[in-house]
Amino acid sequence: xxxxxxxxxxxxxxxxxxxxxxxxxxxxxxxxxxxxxxxxxxx
Numbered sequence: 001x002x003x004x005x006x007x008x009x010x011x012x013x014x015x016x017x018x019x020x021x022x023x024x025x026x027x028x029x030x031x032x033x034x035x036x037x038x039x040x041x042x043x
Contacts, residue, residue, distance in 0.1 A: 001016070
């Protein structure tokens with residue numbers, strides 16, 4: 001799956017990572033869309 005990772009302060013990297021495998025009692029939730037508040041970019 002594709003993931004956006006913060007590799008260093010101020011550095012965002014889009015990469016491919018393995019699909020997660022849930023343990024007993026856990027679930028994997030598929031995210032369809034996300035958003036970022038403009039204020040969050042300055043925190």
